Amino acid sequence: xxxxxxxxxxxxxxxxxxxxxxxxxxxxxxxxxxxxxxxxxxxxxxxxxxxxxxxxxxxxxxxxxxxxxxxxxxxxxxxxxxxxxxxxxxxxxxxxxxxxxxxxxxxxxxxxxxxxxxxxxxxxxxxxxxxxxxxxxxxxxxxxxxxxxxxxxxxxxxxxxxxxxxxxxxxxxxxxxxxxxxxxxxxxxxxxxxxxxxxxxxxxxxxxxxxxxxxxxxxxxxxxxxxxxxxxxxxxxxxxxxxxxxxxxxxxxxxxxxxxxxxxxxxxxxxxxxxxxxxxxxxxxxxxxxxxxxxxxxxxxxxxxxxxxxxxxxxxxxxxxxxxxxxxxxxxxxxxxxxxxxxxxxxxxxxxxxxxxxxxxxxxxxxxxxxxxxxxxxxxxxxxxxxxxxxxxxxxxxxxxxxxxxxxxxxxxxxxxxxxxxxxxxxxxxxxxxxxxxxxxxxxxxxxxxxxxxx
Amino acid sequence: xxxxxxxxxxxxxxxxxxxxxxxxxxxxxxxxxxxxxxxxxxxxxxxxxxxxxxxxxxxxxxxxxxxxxxxxxxxxxxxxxxxxxxxxxxxxxxxxxxxxxxxxxxxxxxxxxxxxxxxxxxxxxxxxxxxxxxxxxxxxxxxxxxxxxxxxxxxxxxxxxxxxxxxxxxxxxxxxxxxxxxxxxxxxxxxxxxxxxxxxxxxxxxxxxxxxxxxxxxxxxxxxxxxxxxxxxxxxxxxxxxxxxxxxxxxxxxxxxxxxxxxxxxxxxxxxxxxxxxxxxxxxxxxxxxxxxxxxxxxxxxxxxxxxxxxxxxxxxxxxxxxxxxxxxxxxxxxxxxxxxxxxxxxxxxxxxxxxxxxxxxxxxxxxxxxxxxx
Numbered sequence: 041x042x043x044x045x046x047x048x049x050x051x052x053x054x055x056x057x058x059x060x061x062x063x064x065x066x067x068x069x070x071x072x073x074x075x076x077x078x079x080x081x082x083x084x085x086x087x088x089x090x091x092x093x094x095x096x097x098x099x100x101x102x103x104x105x106x107x108x109x110x111x112x113x114x115x116x117x118x119x120x121x122x123x124x125x126x127x128x129x130x131x132x133x134x135x136x137x138x139x140x141x142x143x144x145x146x147x148x149x150x151x152x153x154x155x156x157x158x159x160x161x162x163x164x165x166x167x168x169x170x171x172x173x174x175x176x177x178x179x180x181x182x183x184x185x186x187x188x189x190x191x192x193x194x195x196x197x198x199x200x201x202x203x204x205x206x207x208x209x210x211x212x213x214x215x216x217x218x219x220x221x222x223x224x225x226x227x228x229x230x231x232x233x234x235x236x237x238x239x240x241x242x243x244x245x246x247x248x249x250x251x252x253x254x255x256x257x258x259x260x261x262x263x264x265x266x267x268x269x270x271x272x273x274x275x276x277x278x279x280x281x282x283x284x285x286x287x288x289x290x291x292x293x294x295x296x297x298x299x300x301x302x303x304x305x306x307x308x309x310x311x312x313x314x315x316x317x318x319x320x321x322x323x324x325x326x327x328x329x330x331x332x333x334x335x336x337x338x339x340x341x342x343x344x345x346x347x348x349x350x351x352x353x354x355x356x357x358x359x360x361x362x363x364x365x366x367x368x369x370x371x372x373x374x375x376x377x378x379x380x381x382x383x384x385x386x387x388x389x390x391x392x393x394x395x396x397x398x399x400x401x402x403x404x405x406x407x408x409x410x411x412x413x414x415x416x417x418x419x420x421x422x423x424x425x426x427x428x429x430x431x432x433x434x435x436x437x438x439x440x441x442x443x444x445x446x447x448x449x450x451x452x453x454x455x456x457x458x459x460x461x462x463x464x465x466x467x468x469x470x471x472x473x474x475x476x477x478x479x480x481x482x483x484x485x486x487x488x489x490x491x492x493x494x495x
Numbered sequence: 496x497x498x499x500x501x502x503x504x505x506x507x508x509x510x511x512x513x514x515x516x517x518x519x520x521x522x523x524x525x526x527x528x529x530x531x532x533x534x535x536x537x538x539x540x541x542x543x544x545x546x547x548x549x550x551x552x553x554x555x556x557x558x559x560x561x562x563x564x565x566x567x568x569x570x571x572x573x574x575x576x577x578x579x580x581x582x583x584x585x586x587x588x589x590x591x592x593x594x595x596x597x598x599x600x601x602x603x604x605x606x607x608x609x610x611x612x613x614x615x616x617x618x619x620x621x622x623x624x625x626x627x628x629x630x631x632x633x634x635x636x637x638x639x640x641x642x643x644x645x646x647x648x649x650x651x652x653x654x655x656x657x658x659x660x661x662x663x664x665x666x667x668x669x670x671x672x673x674x675x676x677x678x679x680x681x682x683x684x685x686x687x688x689x690x691x692x693x694x695x696x697x698x699x700x701x702x703x704x705x706x707x708x709x710x711x712x713x714x715x716x717x718x719x720x721x722x723x724x725x726x727x728x729x730x731x732x733x734x735x736x737x738x739x740x741x742x743x744x745x746x747x748x749x750x751x752x753x754x755x756x757x758x759x760x761x762x763x764x765x766x767x768x769x770x771x772x773x774x775x776x777x778x779x780x781x782x783x784x785x786x787x788x789x790x791x792x793x794x795x796x797x798x799x800x801x802x803x804x805x806x807x808x809x810x811x812x813x814x815x816x817x818x819x820x821x822x823x824x825x826x827x828x829x830x831x832x833x834x835x836x837x838x839x840x841x842x843x844x845x846x847x848x849x850x851x852x853x854x855x856x857x858x859x860x861x862x863x864x865x866x867x868x869x870x
Contacts, residue, residue, distance in 0.1 A: 228793060229859035231533070232705040241531075289861075389856045391848045398741070405741035406733070422852075454848045461805070462852045 048194050052187035052333045054307035055172035056314055059125070061196065062169035063317065064299045066123025069135065069157070072292045073116035082112055085149055089414050091434060092146040093427050096477050101144040108145075114138045122164075125174020129165070136161040147427070148420045152383050153293035156203060160300075163199060163352065166345050167192045171334045173314050173325065181327075185334035196303050198353065201261035206360050206381040208257030213494030215371070215385075216254065220246040221458035222387035223253075230287050240287075256280055264304040277301045288384065366481050371457060372465075372488035374424055375481060390423030390455035390465060394432065396439050399446030407435055423455045423465065425482050432472035449473050463489055531792035532784070533712050534704035539774055539783030540715065541697050547777035548591045549689045555585035556682050563678055567671050570662035572655050579648045583756065586641050590764040594722040594771065597715050598700060599691035606726070607636055608684055613746050614642035616650065623669045630680055639677045642749070647674050650752030708861040716786065716860050720850050723768055728847060731761045732817075732840050735827055745827040755822040762817060765843075769810040786854065793857055802857060806849045813842040 076082065086092075086103040094101065104111065115138035121131035140158045143150070168188050170176040177184035215221040220243070227240040227249065239245045256276065263273035281294035302309070318325040336342040363376030370377060371386055394407040409418045412434070421427040432449040439447055448471040455465035463486070466472075470484040562581040566574040589610065596606050615637045622628035622638065630639045647670070652658035662670060703711040729739065730749070735757075737743035750756035774785020782788075787803045816839035820826055826836040854860075 225793075225857060225859050228531075229706045231531075387856055387859070389852050391852045393844070403741045406738045408729070408739055454852055456852045456856050459857065461802070462848055 047190065049189065049191040051190045053190045053193060054310070055168070055186055055188040055334065056307045056310035057303050057305070058167060058169050058188060058193050058196075059171075059173040060310040060313050061300070061303050062125060062128075062164070062174070063123050064302070065160075065164070066119045066121075068292065068296050068299055069119035069139075070116055070123065072296075073112055073119060075292065077109075077112060077116075082108055084414075085416070086142075086145055089146070089417060091412050091417070091431075093148050093417065093421070093430055095144055095147050096426065096479075098144045101141060103145045111138050111142055115142065122169075125170035125176050128170030128174060128176050132161060132164050132169075136165060146417075148417045150378060151293075152381055153290070153296065155379055157296075159356070160196070160199060163195060163349065166349050167195075168334045168336075173317075173323075173328050177328055181330075184328055184330055185332045186329050187331075187333040189334070189336070193303065195349065195353070196300075197261075197265070199356070200297075200300055200303070201265075202356055203381050204257050204261050207383050208254055208259075209495050210360075210380070210382040210385055211250075211254035211257060213371075213385075213492050215458050215492050216250055217494070219458070220250045222385070223250050225387045225459055226288070233286055236286075253280075264301060267306075270304060274301060274305075284384075290384075368481070368485065369488035369490075369492055371492055372455075373482065373485050374426075386458055388423050388455065388457050389419065390453060391462070392422040392428060392451050392453040392466075394435055395450045395452070396435060396444070397448040397450065398444045399448050401445075412438075422453065425466065425485050426477060428453060428466060429472055429475055429477055429482075432475075436473045447473060457488075460490060531789055532704075533706070533710075533789075534701060536774070536784035536786075536789060537701045537704055537711050539776075539785065540771075541692075541700055543776040543781075543783055544771060544774070545592075545595050546689075546692055546697065548588075548595075549685070549692060551777065552585070552588045552592050553685050553689055555581075555588040556678075556685055559585045560678055560682060563674065566662070567675075570659055570667070572659050575648070575655060575659055575662075579753075582641070582644050582648050583753075583759075586750065586756075586760060587763045589641060590760055591767040591777070593726065593764070594719055594768065595715070596722065597711075597718050598696040599688045601718075603684055603687060604633075605684060605688055607633075609640040609681060610642065610749075611636040611640060612642035612645075612749055613751060614638065614640075614646050616646050619643060619646060619673070623666065623673050626669060628673075628676075630676055639680060641681075642751075643677050644674070645750050645752045645756075647677075648752075649750075706859070706861075712858075713860045716855070716858070719768070719771065719786075720847075720855070723850060724847050727761070727764050727768060728840075728843050731757065731764065732823070732836070732843060735823060736833060736836055736840055737827075738837070738840065743827045743833065745824050748823045748827070751824065754824055757823040758817065758820060761823075762814060765810065765814055765817070769807065769814075772806065772810070786858075790854065790857060802849070802853055806846065806854065809842070809846045809849055813839070813846060816842045 086108045087105065092102055115135060118131045118135035118138060121127060122135055136158065139154075139161060143154045143158060168185070169192075171183060171185040171188060211217070224243070224246045227246050230240050231237045233240075260273060260276065260280075263269040263276070278298055281298050284290060285294040302313075314325055317323070336345065360380035360382075363370045363380070366373060366375040368375070371388075392409070394409070395404055396407060397404040409421070413421060413431075421431055428451060432451065435449050436447045450468055450471060451466050452468050453464065453466040454462040456462040465486055467484045467486055472484070475482070475484060559578075559581040562574070562578040566578040592600075593606055593610065600606070618635075618638045628635065628638070648658070651661045651670075661667070700711050703709070707713060733739060735744050735747040745751075748757040749760050772785060773787045774783045775781070776783060787807070790803045790806075791801065820836055820839055821829075823836065826833045
């Protein structure tokens with residue numbers, strides 16, 4: 041234990057990997073913001089819709105109309121500050137808050153990699169990432185250090201390891217391994233990509249992708265950790281992510297992962313990268329190589345930080361397993377599905393027709409969802425129970441304002457999962473107005489008719 | 496280096512092993528399936544269905560114009576009946592092109608300008624009296640197209656005598672002029688759509704054979720489903736039935752002024768939808784590559800039954816149910832609760848789920864372009 045603490049937690053290691061990570065992270069985030077903005081997605085996803093789906097407990101977080109652009113702007117500026125390491129602590133806190141705010145505005149756009157950014161930037165608040173090769177270190181040489189405690193780098197490795205390994209665990213199920221689902225559905229539609237186009241509709245390719253994908257996720261953290269396999273592992277990382285980028289619309293995520301895994305390499309590489317940046321911007325890098333060692337100091341504040349970071353990591357390790365507390369098939373109910381690194385596991389779609397009944401007169405009518413939701417929102421809503429419930433309550437309030445009384449809301453919802461014929465997802469006899477959102481299991485979800493074995 | 500080799504060997508083994516799994520799969524044709532060519536399907540759609548349908552529709556419009564000219568020269572009951580027959584025939588043919596709201600039709604707002612109902616007869620009457628109107632304005636979409644003609648042919652008087660009388664009274668010139676303007680606009684629009692399809696859009700459409708939210712297959716499949724859901728299901732049945740409003744709206748049936756025609760138009764539309772699904776060439780029983788054959792190529796077996804069959808069966812069930820109904824207008828007007836029609840509507844509705852959920856999911860058709868990590 042002592043040896044472990046010494047080697048992986050407290051031992052002084054070069055700060056260069058952390059500094060390079062900070063720079064690349066900031067640049068990638070800036071790129072992401074610009075990309076998102078330039079595609080007109082701020083307008084399309086956060087300004088134009090009239091209704092937004094909130095996360096349980098975060099109903100107070102909403103887009104701010106035209107001011108939503110300001111949040112993105114703040115987020116982009118803080119990303120620049122993070123990259124150059126200028127007033128780093130404030131910058132990363134602002135980045136974390138603004139980015140997380142953006143993600144919480146509408147859960148329609150939930151993506152695991154956005155969550156990953158939020159988690160990562162939260163951890164980075166506690167890391168001395170600007171103690172080396174940064175504006176902060178230049179302006180205040182007293183705070184400049186060449187070495188940092190090992191845990192500040194290892195915790196990023198741990199986080200990346202968790203993301204990969206848990207994503208791999210999630211693939212250990214019969215749909216993925218035995219049926220090659222959903223890749224069997226997704227791959228054939230990519231017939232038009234170069235080189236692979238002819239292969240993707242072949243069944244053995246679909247199986248090969250499924251199995252090697254699962255193996256990759258499970259093995260890559262260890263291959264990256266072990267020095268001898270590291271170069272090969274990095275080649276795998278690049279091949280894997282480039283492939284996913286070509287095959288699926290997953291945006292910046294592949295690049296972010298490729299760049300992030302550089303942190304597994306020795307400091308020599310990061311010094312090279314820093315040298316390159318120094319030449320480009322005419323920075324005297326040698327001034328940062330001062331042999332000094334960063335210290336969190338003593339007292340309550342550092343202890344508080346250690347505790348917080350430790351608790352956060354324990355939470356990260358436990359949270360993906362919360363689904364075990366819910367009855368029923370996870371892929372079907374999706375209770376405990378999010379925030380668990382379950383990536384690209386399901387081809388799921390649904391159709392939800394809401395029936396609004398005036399309890400006083402007995403009169404009823406169906407809702408035209410496109411009156412309230414964008415096509416993307418409608419698509420996401422139609423197969424996720426928490427969306428359906430939230431929307432049902434919204435409909436109640438909306439039509440009550442229209443003068444209807446004692447409103448009841450029922451839904452006829454049909455969902456198809458991984459190529460199975462669509463079946464009833466929500467009990468059509470349950471008045472959703474009477475149901476409240478909570479962490480309790482939702483008894484009004486119709487049980488899954490099939491079985492998916494595995495984790 | 497040894498480790499690297501080991502890993503490669505390992506991964507290759509996995510690949511090799513998993514291909515053995517083909518034998519375990521229940522589908523008999525697994526492994527033998529040929530790759531489905533989306534471009535062949537697009538060619539079939541364009542050359543054997545869409546363009547021939549437009550051509551046939553254009554001929555129907557010509558015939559409609561001719562019978563109108565005859566009626567204009569001699570506004571007799573006989574000529575009214577002939578005019579009406581041409582109108583119905585063209586209206587039925589319209590049901591076979593309405594779903595193709597893509598390319599030139601989309602740009603010109605073909606459907607919006609041809610068939611917005613209910614038509615506003617008061618507005619039309621007002622325009623005829625004042626003599627000043629611009630039917631190209633979007634606010635006047637409910638004063639032109641087939642529904643306006645319905646009013647002129649079936650609704651302007653209580654019976655044929657009364658109708659013919661309208662075309663022989665003092666205001667007749669203004670009325671004829673209005674009908675002429677309506678017909679001319681319909682003809683011009685149609686010609687524009689056809690010309691663009693033939694001169695340029697056909698090749699653009701067929702060449703865009705990729706897989707993305709902007710590719711032809713994804714777009715037309717989306718338009719097709721949208722048509723089925725919003726125009727066939729909701730427009731022709733759901734809205735008049737009051738399923739979206741809580742109160743029945745009989746005046747919102749298509750071809751309101753001629754009892755029973757709503758049903759006929761609906762059934763024609765449903766057949767058109769089903770024929771398109773099966774890739775049936777226009778005016779022939781030959782079929783080509785289609786959504787149905789695409790599903791077969793993708794081998795979408797659900798509960799031991801082919802999704803293609805499930806969808807066709809559902810279309811047939813819906814058709815039988817609707818065919819058994821009295822005229823939509825009387826179903827809605829004559830009963831406080833149009834149960835039979837609601838039941839038929841439910842069958843029409845079930846196909847929406849099969850198309851929108853099961854088919855789209857099987858084909859991995861994108862609805863829009865945003866980042867996603869598989870939900």
